[in-house]
Amino acid sequence: MALVNVIHCCLDSIRQISEDIKGAIIYLDAGCTESFQLLGAFPLLLELGVQAICSLENMSPLDVVAGWNSQFDPESKIVVITTRLLSDAHRYILRCLSTHQSVWQCTIYTSISEVAHSTYPDSPLGPDAFHEYETLLVQDYMELNKRSETKSQLPVDTELKESSIEEEGWAQLTPTEEEGWAQLPPTEEGISNFGSISNAEDLSGNAQTMHEESEGQKLVVSVLHFPMILCPFSPRVFVLPSEGTVTESFLCTQHENSLSPGLPPLSTKLDSYSEDIPPGASLTAQLLYHLAIKMDLKLEIFSLGGLSKTIGKLLTDMSSLYDVGRRKRTAGLLLMDRTLDLLTPCSHGDSLAGRIYSSLPRRQHNSSSQSKGSQSQLKDAPQKLRRDPLDVKIPLADILNEEDSSNNFGLSNSIEAFLQGWNSYKSDSQITEYSDLSKKHQGEKSFSSDSELLSGSFVSTDNFNGTPYLEALLDRKTKDGTMLIKKWLLETLRKENVSGNVKVRPGLPSKAELRNMIKALAKSQSSLIRNKGIIQIAAATLHAMEESHSAKWDAFASAEKILTVNAGDTSQSLAAQMSDLINKSCLLRSQGNKAGSSQGLISFQDALLLTISGYILAGENFPTSGSGGPFSWQEEHFLKEAIVDAILENPEAGKLKFLHGLAKELEANIEKNKTKQTNEESSEQIDDFDDDQWGAWGDEDNNKNEVYSDMQLKLDLRDRVDNLFKFLHKLSGLKTTISPTLGSESNYSGDLYSSKGLLHKILTRVLNKYDIPGMEYHSSTVGRLFKSGFGRFGLGQAKPTLADQSVILVFVVGGISALEVREAQEALSDSGRPDIELMLGGTTLLTPNDMFELLLGESSYT
Numbered sequence: 034m035a036l037v038n039v040i041h042c043c044l045d046s047i048r049q050i051s052e053d054i055k056g057a058i059i060y061l062d063a064g065c066t067e068s069f070q071l072l073g074a075f076p077l078l079l080e081l082g083v084q085a086i087c088s089l090e091n092m093s094p095l096d097v098v099a100g101w102n103s104q105f106d107p108e109s110k111i112v113v114i115t116t117r118l119l120s121d122a123h124r125y126i127l128r129c130l131s132t133h134q135s136v137w138q139c140t141i142y143t144s145i146s147e148v149a150h151s152t153y154p155d156s157p158l159g160p161d162a163f164h165e166y167e168t169l170l171v172q173d174y175m176e177l178n179k180r181s182e183t184k185s186q187l188p189v190d191t192e193l194k195e196s197s198i199e200e201e202g203w204a205q206l207t208p209t210e211e212e213g214w215a216q217l218p219p220t221e222e223g224i225s226n227f228g229s230i231s232n233a234e235d236l237s238g239n240a241q242t243m244h245e246e247s248e249g250q251k252l253v254v255s256v257l258h259f260p261m262i263l264c265p266f267s268p269r270v271f272v273l274p275s276e277g278t279v280t281e282s283f284l285c286t287q288h289e290n291s292l293s294p295g296l297p298p299l300s301t302k303l304d305s306y307s308e309d310i311p312p313g314a315s316l317t318a319q320l321l322y323h324l325a326i327k328m329d330l331k332l333e334i335f336s337l338g339g340l341s342k343t344i345g346k347l348l349t350d351m352s353s354l355y356d357v358g359r360r361k362r363t364a365g366l367l368l369m370d371r372t373l374d375l376l377t378p379c380s381h382g383d384s385l386a387g388r389i390y391s392s393l394p395r396r397q398h399n400s401s402s403q404s405k406g407s408q409s410q411l412k413d414a415p416q417k418l419r420r421d422p423l424d425v426k427i428p429l430a431d432i433l434n435e436e437d438s439s440n441n442f443g444l445s446n447s448i449e450a451f452l453q454g455w456n457s458y459k460s461d462s463q464i465t466e467y468s469d470l471s472k473k474h475q476g477e478k479s480f481s482s483d484s485e486l487l488s489g490s491f492v493s494t495d496n497f498n499g500t501p502y503l504e505a506l507l508d509r510k511t512k513d514g515t516m517l518i519k520k521w522l523l524e525t526l527r528k529e530n531v532s533g534n535v536k537v538r539p540g541l542p543s544k545a546e547l548r549n550m551i552k553a554l555a556k557s558q559s560s561l562i563r564n565k566g567i568i569q570i571a572a573a574t575l576h577a578m579e580e581s582h583s584a585k586w587d588a589f590a591s592a593e594k595i596l597t598v599n600a601g602d603t604s605q606s607l608a609a610q611m612s613d614l615i616n617k618s619c620l621l622r623s624q625g626n627k628a629g630s631s632q633g634l635i636s637f638q639d640a641l642l643l644t645i646s647g648y649i650l651a652g653e654n655f656p657t658s659g660s661g662g663p664f665s666w667q668e669e670h671f672l673k674e675a676i677v678d679a680i681l682e683n684p685e686a687g688k689l690k691f692l693h694g695l696a697k698e699l700e701a702n703i704e705k706n707k708t709k710q711t712n713e714e715s716s717e718q719i720d721d722f723d724d725d726q727w728g729a730w731g732d733e734d735n736n737k738n739e740v741y742s743d744m745q746l747k748l749d750l751r752d753r754v755d756n757l758f759k760f761l762h763k764l765s766g767l768k769t770t771i772s773p774t775l776g777s778e779s780n781y782s783g784d785l786y787s788s789k790g791l792l793h794k795i796l797t798r799v800l801n802k803y804d805i806p807g808m809e810y811h812s813s814t815v816g817r818l819f820k821s822g823f824g825r826f827g828l829g830q831a832k833p834t835l836a837d838q839s840v841i842l843v844f845v846v847g848g849i850s851a852l853e854v855r856e857a858q859e860a861l862s863d864s865g866r867p868d869i870e871l872m873l874g875g876t877t878l879l880t881p882n883d884m885f886e887l888l889l890g891e892s893s894y895t
Contacts, residue, residue, distance in 0.1 A: 338370025371847025652765030849875030
């Protein structure tokens with residue numbers, strides 16, 4: 034029987050639409066681009082006959098000639114693949130159609146099903162969503178052409194005064210949302226610029242002729258469902274695209290039991306048939322339903338947590354439709370709320386993949402350029418949750434573009450020359466400016482754009498020398514993973530017959546050794562392209578080993594260990610340790626500023642994240658006191674005072690969400706304290722002998738005003754901090770509210786499991802066939818019928834268990850961390866069950882920084 038493989042399933046789904054994409058120009062939105070890049074699908078698309086692959090949000094008029102040398106008719110077919118609702122992608126789709134004047138066939142694939150479109154809140158589309166959108170798009174496109182013809186007949190001055198045509202077409206669906214539209218120049222302006230290119234008259238003439246020939250043809254639009262747009266890190270580990278509608282939809286609304294729109298609520302009593310079901314829950318159920326169909330699996334559904342139970346009920350009702358039919362492979366699906374365990378994704382555990390993803394820079398969000406003026410227009414629009422893109426930027430330029438590796442400048446020169454030649458129509462001066470790139474490289478170390486030109490990204494497939502690099506690293510600790518990378522590099526050097534000054538000592542490789550091996554492999558362009566997979570993984574590891582990243586990670590890990598030890602002692606010692614971490618963050622910053630350093634190891638934001646971890650640990654180890662939290666009034670008072678003092682001394686604290694509205698006052702207070710300190714230091718150098726004290730009388734009113742403003746600021750600040758601690762009390766009550774008590778039982782209270790996350794403990798119990806407190810089994814309609822009806826006659830079915838399934842899929846609603854992936858694989862290995870295929874999925878990949886953003890950042894309800 035074939036093994037389950039998410040990567041192969043996604044690639045097979047692309048092959049199934051080969052007839053539609055052959056000879057077409059494909060437009061991918063940001064979420065689909067992220068998925069296909071990690072999937073390694075671009076070579077497959079070109080192999081299937083795609084003319085060109087373009088960005089949907091950042092399209093260019095130059096896309097018109099992307100397939101000018103193809104055997105197919107240029108721009109006759111356009112295929113759009115999106116992870117968003119059709120209403121959200123409409124403005125971009127209409128933009129593509131208006132740019133490609135001779136297009137007659139447009140096929141749109143969306144990862145959101147037709148049912149999900151019709152049930153999504155504030156969706157303008159009804160039950161027959163796909164057909165309705167086909168009609169609306171054709172109508173808007175025809176109206177756009179009519180207005181374009183009318184506009185072309187008007188004088189130039191009248192043209193410039195016309196408003197954007199695309200926006201009027203877009204207004205038929207969602208008139209308020211303009212996110213991302215400001216980036217795109219008007220279509221006519223872009224085409225006119227393109228027409229001004231030298232030797233472009235023939236191209237524009239051919240386009241006009243083709244437009245006249247196809248004028249009698251009506252645009253044919255087809256909307257289809259394409260669910261397999263996932264971000265797989267390995268054949269059995271995947272998350273959802275960060276800029277897709279499913280990931281950006283809220284998992285809960287703001288109320289007393291909620292922490293963040295990106296996390297499930299704390300309440301375990303949710304009605305799956307209520308109108309208050311979060312859109313993220315229904316979309317997740319739809320996605321898992323179609324994933325099971327594509328992978329030919331029949332799901333036995335189990336859930337842990339309130340929102341997971343709701344998703345399980347929705348999924349069970351949908352799955353009942355395909356339970357009766359041909360025999361399918363049975364798989365167990367365990368849905369788990371992220372709020373059951375917030376401590377593990379906040380921690381800096383021993384995971385090389387976690388270190389790499391936390392240290393690497395990410396691609397900027399496509400909606401980051403949204404203008405402030407449009408915020409007021411978006412009040413009535415459906416709210417979206419902002420997630421950091423999964424597309425990392427591996428800084429290859431920092432390694433390749435060094436003084437002793439001048440031979441590697443050839444690749445950067447080639448890429449830069451190509452890009453500047455492609456954009457040379459903008460101005461003649463740019464052509465002259467970049468005419469001699471080699472001289473510029475000799476004069477300076479690297480271009481500012483080198484980090485973009487030579488920035489790599491991860492690929493999950495095994496198309497690099499047949500080795501699944503990313504899959505192997507997910508299961509490794511930091512030391513083991515680094516040793517494995519060293520082994521891969523040495524094997525690749527032998528295959529390439531690279532000889533040089535590459536000296537490697539036995540044991541854990543140093544940064545210099547990794548850098549030398551990477552440079553040796555990238556010495557020629559052919560070797561760099563051929564071995565880019567291992568080069569990118571090694572460069573990412575080298576970046577994570579840099580002092581600025583590794584020292585901070587190690588400091589975090591050390592502080593978390595100390596908090597864990599103190600949590601096993603007394604509440605006084607834990608509270609004192611938390612206060613000490615907050616005070617140290619201020620002390621390190623002040624010392625760093627005096628020494629010229631801009632940052633210490635632990636910043637104030639880091640100390641707040643450790644405070645969150647401390648409160649969760651306190652809630653698990655100490656009973657709740659009279660103050661509503663795990664600490665006494667006096668202990669918590671000292672913590673509050675430490676945070677207040679840290680805020681008053683930290684100029685960046687005003688950026689925190691719970692301090693919004695106080696940023697200017699905090700900055701003014703810090704500047705005033707600096708001025709006062711400077712004046713005091715200067716006054717010490719002046720003779721303080723002064724008999725005349727009359728001058729101080731006139732300053733009494735000013736002093737009173739300053740004292741009043743200082744007092745008002747501190748009172749307001751204390752109120753904000755009190756609200757912060759109410760939020761921390763919620764976190765400390767997680768165990769008693771919703772979390773199963775796994776760690777307190779005798780079989781699993783030893784040191785072996787004390788430092789493991791909840792997912793590891795659950796899988797260990799499941800694979801050893803122990804009961805899980807709070808786990809609910811969702812039987813299908815047929816199962817309920819046997820249980821309630823035929824069961825009276827002795828024909829009832831035995832309740833299945835998760836351990837009886839040969840395939841187990843664990844999906845964490847709210848996100849999963851790299852540390853949990855490694856621990857889950859450890860649990861499977863320790864169980865001695867090689868017959869079980871374990872798959873792991875989550876809403877997104879979480880790092881400690883992501884958790885801070887969800888709990889105390891802009892994506893929180895704090």
